Amino acid sequence: MAHTVLRTSGALLLTLVVTLLGAPAFAQDIVLGASVQLTGPVANTGRYYKDAYEFAIDKINAAGGVKVGNVKHKLALKLYDNQSDVNLSVRQYTQLISQDKVNLLLGPFASNFALADSAVSEKYEVPMVEGGGASDQIFARKFKYIFGTLAPASNYFASTIDMLKQLNPAPKTVALLYADDAFDVSVAKGTKPLIEKAGLKTVIDERYTSNASDFNSLLSQIKSANADAVLVAGHETEILNFVRQAKSLAVAPKMYSFTVGVPSEDFRKALGKDADYAFGMTAWLPSASLKDRWFGDAVQFAAAYKAKYGYDPDYHAASGAADVEALAEAIENAGTLDPKKVRDAIAKLNFPSLYGTITFAENGQISLAQTVIQVQNDKVVAIYGGKGFIEKPKYPMPAWNAR
Amino acid sequence: MDLLAQVLINGVLLGGLYAVMALGLALVWGVLNIVNLAHGAFIMLGAYLAWHLYTYLGIDPFLGLPLTAIIMFCVGYALQRGLLNLVVRAPMFNTLLITFGLEVVLTYLAQLAFSADFRTINPPYAGNGIALGPLVVPLARLMAFGVAAVLTVGVWIFLLRTRLGRAIRATAQNLVAARLYGVEPRHLYAVTFGIGIGLAGAAGSLYGTVSQINPYIGATLTAKCFAISIIGGLDNPLGVLVGGLVLGLIESLTVLYVGATFGDVASFGILVLVLIVRPSGLLGKTA
Numbered sequence: 001m002a003h004t005v006l007r008t009s010g011a012l013l014l015t016l017v018v019t020l021l022g023a024p025a026f027a028q029d030i031v032l033g034a035s036v037q038l039t040g041p042v043a044n045t046g047r048y049y050k051d052a053y054e055f056a057i058d059k060i061n062a063a064g065g066v067k068v069g070n071v072k073h074k075l076a077l078k079l080y081d082n083q084s085d086v087n088l089s090v091r092q093y094t095q096l097i098s099q100d101k102v103n104l105l106l107g108p109f110a111s112n113f114a115l116a117d118s119a120v121s122e123k124y125e126v127p128m129v130e131g132g133g134a135s136d137q138i139f140a141r142k143f144k145y146i147f148g149t150l151a152p153a154s155n156y157f158a159s160t161i162d163m164l165k166q167l168n169p170a171p172k173t174v175a176l177l178y179a180d181d182a183f184d185v186s187v188a189k190g191t192k193p194l195i196e197k198a199g200l201k202t203v204i205d206e207r208y209t210s211n212a213s214d215f216n217s218l219l220s221q222i223k224s225a226n227a228d229a230v231l232v233a234g235h236e237t238e239i240l241n242f243v244r245q246a247k248s249l250a251v252a253p254k255m256y257s258f259t260v261g262v263p264s265e266d267f268r269k270a271l272g273k274d275a276d277y278a279f280g281m282t283a284w285l286p287s288a289s290l291k292d293r294w295f296g297d298a299v300q301f302a303a304a305y306k307a308k309y310g311y312d313p314d315y316h317a318a319s320g321a322a323d324v325e326a327l328a329e330a331i332e333n334a335g336t337l338d339p340k341k342v343r344d345a346i347a348k349l350n351f352p353s354l355y356g357t358i359t360f361a362e363n364g365q366i367s368l369a370q371t372v373i374q375v376q377n378d379k380v381v382a383i384y385g386g387k388g389f390i391e392k393p394k395y396p397m398p399a400w401n402a403r
Numbered sequence: 404m405d406l407l408a409q410v411l412i413n414g415v416l417l418g419g420l421y422a423v424m425a426l427g428l429a430l431v432w433g434v435l436n437i438v439n440l441a442h443g444a445f446i447m448l449g450a451y452l453a454w455h456l457y458t459y460l461g462i463d464p465f466l467g468l469p470l471t472a473i474i475m476f477c478v479g480y481a482l483q484r485g486l487l488n489l490v491v492r493a494p495m496f497n498t499l500l501i502t503f504g505l506e507v508v509l510t511y512l513a514q515l516a517f518s519a520d521f522r523t524i525n526p527p528y529a530g531n532g533i534a535l536g537p538l539v540v541p542l543a544r545l546m547a548f549g550v551a552a553v554l555t556v557g558v559w560i561f562l563l564r565t566r567l568g569r570a571i572r573a574t575a576q577n578l579v580a581a582r583l584y585g586v587e588p589r590h591l592y593a594v595t596f597g598i599g600i601g602l603a604g605a606a607g608s609l610y611g612t613v614s615q616i617n618p619y620i621g622a623t624l625t626a627k628c629f630a631i632s633i634i635g636g637l638d639n640p641l642g643v644l645v646g647g648l649v650l651g652l653i654e655s656l657t658v659l660y661v662g663a664t665f666g667d668v669a670s671f672g673i674l675v676l677v678l679i680v681r682p683s684g685l686l687g688k689t690a
Contacts, residue, residue, distance in 0.1 A: 209664050211623065216410075217654075237617065240615040
């Protein structure tokens with residue numbers, strides 16, 4: 001009898017001690033789950049998201065973490081490598097929610113991944129803020145739990161086409177090439193009516209296979225059709241091949257512009273001087289006018305990022321960092337970790353960040369204008385924005401042998 | 404008309420590049436009966452090797468080609484003696500498994516060593532072209548084509564005329580008889596595999612000069628080489644050249660006349676057609 005009492009009181013004491021020791025465990029970490037491409041063919045851009053997520057989480061934790069009610073919580077990241085495999089990525093997001101019990105989700109890179117993975121967040125009703133998928137398809141399904149911080153794909157070339165009208169001599173004919181995936185098809189769909197509205201004539205409109213490495217036939221067609229402006233929506237590997245082969249076939253339209261590659265340092269390194277004159281677009285440039293609660297402003301963000309990872313952040317990285325901030329802000333506004341309430345708070349967000357003002361439209365996607373950029377002497381220069389020309393474009397592109 | 408001529412030129416030059424990529428695969432397949440699924444990964448390694456030689460030592464990718472090929476030959480020889488010899492007379496399935504595993508290992512090692520950054524071998528002349536009236540012949544591709552022709556004919560003569568080449572063919576045809584005549588098959592297998600990998604290395608330096616390198620280019624290249632080998636046939640290196648040219652031309656013309664998404668449909672369609680009509684390849688002996 002005495003034994004039992006002793007044992008019971010011992011157990012009680014133990015429970016008390018555990019509870020006391022465990023008290024800080026009430027402020028347990030808020031776990032954000034993500035699956036990104038650390039290996040495989042898309043790793044080149046996918047890895048930016050790992051760096052961006054970790055960078056933003058470290059910064060927020062260093063500032064004390066995220067306040068839920070009156071308790072400060074640290075953020076933690078549970079990250080999987082999806083090996084550039086969409087099916088694996090869907091399984092990993094399912095695992096993140098059902099087994100790892102993460103609180104909230106960050107997105108993968110690339111539209112086809114976000115398209116598939118958002119079905120998981122929708123099913124389990126856990127909000128996902130993704131900064132890697134821009135395709136309009138992702139947000140056309142009336143899903144409630146997916147939010148995107150990349151500007152809509154259909155709008156990528158809008159500012160470029162605005163600019164075309166004001167160039168001298170103005171281009172008259174356009175060739176539009178695009179890869180056959182969710183993002184690039186969305187870009188093409190949105191671009192075609194814009195070209196028409198601008199009164200330009202489309203001489204080539206071709207869809208090509210993703211990962212194509214030979215563009216000689218298409219380039220020969222561009223040359224033969226004498227297209228003034230060439231707009232390409234594709235992936236970095238394809239665009240590298242495109243530019244190199246354009247040079248070797250001496251194909252020099254008045255201008256060409258690419259949806260990806262141009263803002264990233266890796267692209268300019270791989271092409272060297274041949275990267276010059278290439279136009280592109282970005283929804284983000286590190287500007288001191290972009291104020292941020294944690295980083296100060298976008299310039300400080302970019303400098304600290306470069307110091308840590310050794311390369312300049314492009315809009316992918318900024319978008320990824322903004323995703324973490326969006327979740328942090330939404331948790332604080334909601335005052336709870338309940339996924340549904342956080343979801344409603346995300347939908348109502350409106351705050352300034354290093355990436356721009358974060359606020360989502362009804363469909364869950366952010367709206368940001370694309371600034372036209374161009375590589376000039378190995379540097380990315382902002383050329384054209386909403387208010388007209390920022391810097392003088394180098395136009396028309398000279399023949400390859402006259403550079 | 405100019406357009407068609409230009410596309411034909413493009414197709415022929417592309418075909419030359421394809422041929423040199425597939426040459427090693429066809430040789431190893433024909434002699435050792437190993438379908439080397441890691442062949443594309445070896446092309447990738449050769450490309451990185453050439454990139455390092457060019458970037459850090461300033462060795463031109465075309466001049467450095469023999470060096471790349473020799474280093475890759477040694478890698479191939481060692482791998483065959485140490486690893487692949489275990490499966491040389493094993494069922495096909497085992498060889499597929501082991502080379503597939505090798506492919507995965509090489510790809511991920513390459514990512515660890517070289518990161519997922521894109522590389523290009525970009526000597527100043529790489530983008531030059533020779534103008535023929537309205538037509539342009541890209542210089543680097545023309546040089547790659549020349550190398551492909553030389554290597555193909557070289558391998559052909561080697562197999563047909565030299566003592567070592569005859570021994571290789573003898574071993575492929577009848578192992579017991581070759582052994583009775585004093586051929587040492589283990590060494591010979593390793594030499595053959597080494598030559599195959601050496602050719603892959605050479606192809607890699609050419610590929611890096613006209614395209615871009617990242618750790619993941621291997622798998623698609625293997626698939627291309629596989630198709631070329633089947634189209635051309637395994638009996639004869641010249642078959643590989645023909646296979647490469649056929650594939651290059653068909654892909655280029657398909658893009659021009661049908662559409663840019665149909666290139667692969669056409670090339671694998673041809674593959675199926677060849678398997679039905681001439682199962683041992685265009686230049687293969689029909690039974």
